[in-house]
Amino acid sequence: MRPVTHEAPADADARRAAPAVICYPTETLPGADIAAYLEAYAGYRKTGEVIAQPREAASFHVPAGAVFRIISVEGPQVGDLNLWNANDLSERFYSGKTRALHGTHVSTGDRLWSVFPRLRPMATIIDDTLDWYGLDADGGGVHDVIGTRCDPYTGRLLGGGDYHHCCHSNLTRALAGARQMSAEEAEAQIHDVLNVFMCTGFTRDTGQYFMKASPVRPGDSLTFFAEIDLLGALSACPGGDCGSEHSSDVAPCYPLLVEIWEGDPPAGWSVPEPSAYDRSHGL
Numbered sequence: 022m023r024p025v026t027h028e029a030p031a032d033a034d035a036r037r038a039a040p041a042v043i044c045y046p047t048e049t050l051p052g053a054d055i056a057a058y059l060e061a062y063a064g065y066r067k068t069g070e071v072i073a074q075p076r077e078a079a080s081f082h083v084p085a086g087a088v089f090r091i092i093s094v095e096g097p098q099v100g101d102l103n104l105w106n107a108n109d110l111s112e113r114f115y116s117g118k119t120r121a122l123h124g125t126h127v128s129t130g131d132r133l134w135s136v137f138p139r140l141r142p143m144a145t146i147i148d149d150t151l152d153w154y155g156l157d158a159d160g161g162g163v164h165d166v167i168g169t170r171c172d173p174y175t176g177r178l179l180g181g182g183d184y185h186h187c188c189h190s191n192l193t194r195a196l197a198g199a200r201q202m203s204a205e206e207a208e209a210q211i212h213d214v215l216n217v218f219m220c221t222g223f224t225r226d227t228g229q230y231f232m233k234a235s236p237v238r239p240g241d242s243l244t245f246f247a248e249i250d251l252l253g254a255l256s257a258c259p260g261g262d263c264g265s266e267h268s269s270d271v272a273p274c275y276p277l278l279v280e281i282w283e284g285d286p287p288a289g290w291s292v293p294e295p296s297a298y299d300r301s302h303g304l
């Protein structure tokens with residue numbers, strides 16, 4: 022706990038008792054018609070698949086209107102996901118705004134939003150086999166948008182050596198390979214992730230980010246509808262199920278499978294428009 026050096030005012034309890042107000046009520050968001058997505062998906066056919074090998078990342082392309090599924094195979098494994106507009110990498114996943122809109126952990130019906138100035142849904146989660154988990158007694162949940170991604174800089178900051186198979190580096194290599202970029206060019210595009218299958222929360226006493234062994238088991242999956250043309254990259258985190266440590270070769274690590282499915286999208290569906298804000302910012 023941090024030291025307290027200031028005496029609480031007489032009305033401290035009253036100040037603390039102010040009601041919590043949801044920052045971004047989402048009632049005005051256009052709802053995701055999950056039944057319509059699932060009905061369309063039932064008629065799709067599998068058109069591709071890619072494996073993220075343990076402690077490596079794989080890239081994949083998903084056309085707008087297609088579906089991609091991230092599947093646990095062989096053993097419990099966490100995946101770090103980056104998403105870009107396949108036609109313009111400057112439009113990428115915005116984990117912070119997704120968190121502000123949908124909460125610390127995402128599941129069926131939630132959208133993955135893109136950065137300003139477009140701020141539109143890039144993908145919609147249409148199925149989550151771990152939706153039964155909810156929030157556990159520690160306040161932990163699955164599929165978080167609160168972590169960033171394990172990386173060699175923080176590892177070094179905290180006293181570790183150089184480790185090249187953190188998710189940040191795995192994603193960098195995957196993007197560099199997909200787009201024939203240098204490591205430097207690719208690294209600049211890597212962003213905060215969706216932690217697929219990862220079980221995380223904040224400790225109640227110190228507010229610190231924690232992880233615990235993921236409840237994911239082979240056969241579990243998280244399924245997304247691509248709202249725009251997507252380039253994805255998925256890293257099979259060196260933390261494995263993230264029940265002990267990451268940023269090392271210590272944890273047992275397993276592959277993750279990504280399947281791409283294509284077919285006729287739901288009737289009436291179209292690619293979401295970018296934000297209509299005029300970008301004058303009062304000038």
Ligand SMILES: [Zn+2]
Nearest residue numbers: 171188258259
């Ligand atoms: Zn990682």
